[in-house]
Amino acid sequence: MDLKQNLTKYADLITRIGLNLKEGDNLQISFNIWGLELARLVADKAYELGVGDVILNFTDEEHQLSYYRKAKDVTYFPDFKARYLEEQAEHNYHRLVIHAANPALLKSIDSDRITAAQKAKDLKTKKVMEYSMSNFIKWCIVAVPNPTWASSVFPGLEPDAAMEKLWKNIFMATRVDLDDPVAAWEEHDRQLKLHEDYLNEAHFEKLLYQGPGTDLEVYLAGKHIWKGGSGYSQKGDRFFANIPTEEVFTMPDRARVNGTLRATMPLAVMGKLVEGLTFVFKDGVITEFRADKEQAVFEKILDSDEGSRRLGEVALVAHNSPISNTGILFQNTLFDENASCHFAVGAAYSENIENGENLTDEEKQKEGMNDSLIHYDFMVGGKDVTVTGVKADGTRVVLLADGEWQI
Structure with a gap:
């Protein structure tokens, strides 16, 4: 090398x-x-x-x-x-x-x-x-x-x-090992945009997660927007916030998340490796939290402010991705979150809702957008987790099963 x-x-x-x-x-x-x-x-x-x-x-x-x-x-x-x-x-x-x-x-x-x-x-x-x-x-x-x-x-x-x-x-x-990384990223972005376009056109009302320790219903903000790959600054310049990135993500409704959720990978935070994270949500709030190891560390994060016990991001990632296929636990969220579907507690991204950058704090909350001082991702995905999209008329579409995109 x-x-x-x-x-x-x-x-x-x-x-x-x-x-x-x-x-x-x-x-x-x-x-x-x-x-x-x-x-x-x-x-x-x-x-x-x-x-x-x-x-x-x-x-x-x-x-x-x-x-x-x-x-x-x-x-x-x-x-x-x-x-x-x-x-x-x-x-x-x-x-x-x-x-x-x-x-x-x-x-x-x-x-x-x-x-x-x-x-x-x-x-x-x-x-x-x-x-x-x-x-x-x-x-x-x-x-x-x-x-x-x-x-x-x-x-x-x-x-x-x-x-x-x-x-x-x-x-x-990061695809740097390829002959032309820039061209490879342009093609990668095109593929992520196919999923982004499908999800935005489908306009699912909610997502259902089923897996070991997970039975969760996540409503999406009414004017949510899915984003994947490149994004745009407020001045209209294209950029990538994370290198690498394999996700397509959007905004959950801060007040309409219910059920149980178990992380599928450990989370490295504050010098500790938190393992076996399990959550119970009621009306968008984490009412119960447990971890097999270093529970107190993540509890401190959840106690940061009122918004830290609510979700700010939901992201879909195929298990069959370059990072996941390494079989490596990187102990670094930048990589581990791109090996697995994930959620984030805390602040939501303005780009994930219509006109988000121009909304007042009151308007953001009314639209279902969460606000917090923190934003921490944790992984919930893999071959044993199925994600289903549900439209307002009750139509169901399996989005991820056996670790693979179904759309």
């Missing part, structure tokens, strides 16, 4: 397809030491495409640990930092996150401190989150490995071999 060549192709894919950068755009890149080489390549290609300015936002794992261990007040987040992030978006700075997950980094930290710090930041930066959730700016999340993550995914390998294998799987999942 030629790492340098693939990194160059990765940067080309990110700038041309992920963010669709052009003259007049600016860019902010968030990364840590493991993403430095890719960040430099992306910045270089961004300038070639006419981008005016690139801000490199470096974070450090050791500093992060020091902060959580020793900072006197982890809830302190100054207003000027929030305003700085808002100003970036308002000055046409689009956002790239190069995620180098270290699932064990915060394992020794009291989850109460992590939750408190995150909630304080989320409260101050709610407008920044809304800028992304409403596609006010173009944004994209990608991943690079780090040794701890690689060894966690491939515990039987030596560190260098684990890193190489994780890189190989990232390049495969």
